[in-house]
Amino acid sequence: MRSFQFAVLAGLMFVVSSFPLFADDDTVDWLSSYKDAIQEAKRTQKPIFLEYRCEA
């Protein structure tokens, strides 16, 4: 059961990390470029929520 859960999560994470811009109608939008995030923050005047994730 645990390995199944892990496989599902790993699959989800693969999907997430495979697209430069992860966007879904229901979930929060994520950029994958720091430079783009800075530009977008300048444009929108929003703060940046930055995640560093080592997946190795």
Added chain:
Amino acid sequence: MEGRTFDAQVVLSPKSSPRGNLMSKYVCVRITRMDDVDIALFDRDWINTLYFFILNADEQIYLRYGGRDARGGETYLDLDSIELALKQGLELHRKFQLGELPKTERPKPRFAKEIPPLVERTFAKNQCVECHLIGDFDLVDREQKGTLNKLTQMYRWPDIRVLGIELDVPKGLLVKEAKDAAKTAGMKPGDVIAKVNGTSVWTYGDLQYFYDKVPRDATQVNISVDREGKQLDLPIVLRERWWLTDLRFRQLSVDPRSEFESRPLTAVEKLKYQLPGNTFAAEVTRIGGFAQMLKVHELIIGDIVFAVDGVDHDDLANTPELYIKLRKTAGDTVTLDVIRDGKRMKLPVRTQRMYFRK
């Protein structure tokens, strides 16, 4: 919560959820390659595979989220506390926009490509620059250049529990329990930690980051807490070797592993063995799992170790293994003076350098 699960929960936050609603007020960005990251600006405990920053378009960091201790990588990861951090980040951004938040000085940029042994191990082989490799090869680089300060660089990220502080993790910096030095200084359950030596902290990540900045020869750290609408400054006395933490889970290349643990002898025991009072003599209490397999040494539990390469005392070390960690290089062979069954003998220790995670 396990890091991978926590990551998935945050990344896949529904927009309609309270957390997703907060995140929609941010530009969210997820970086999975460290190649071009400014490791000076985004300095952190590199053993964490997951870490968050909240900052603005000028690259001013408002707060950090993440961090760990010897209990595990997930100890301080919590969906409630990250929601608190997201709320706090918005408040800090509002203050920044109103000019109420002073600008912080940006450190000189530094990149993974500037660490030669890391380049050799990763970029040159087209391999991923993993977070823990950045931290480890930075230390290796310093060791090779002769600039490694083991107190501040190998023994980074001291544990706040040494002060007697136990946090109520889902509630951010709310103190769940205050014992020992923290209690003596007046800290109480229900206090909210607000500052470390005058610097504001909002999360455990901040607390860990700024607590690490305390000079290792300091005898006191000032922790400010919010209590019933007032801020109180609590000077907490730092005990000897307050910076000492368990390095085993960090698996650092520069950490000479001697595969034994010991407890310092009491003054009475030193007299019994006719050893000087200031010696770091200690009784072996545990033999590491690799001692026999890697032929590190032939110590046995109960041995009294009273000198390393003829040295029997040190300003910092109170045990022979700490002396080895601080004063020797991983891979060195040292000679121990040992008392076993009343007889004095010399035993070699071939210290180990960790490589297997590289």
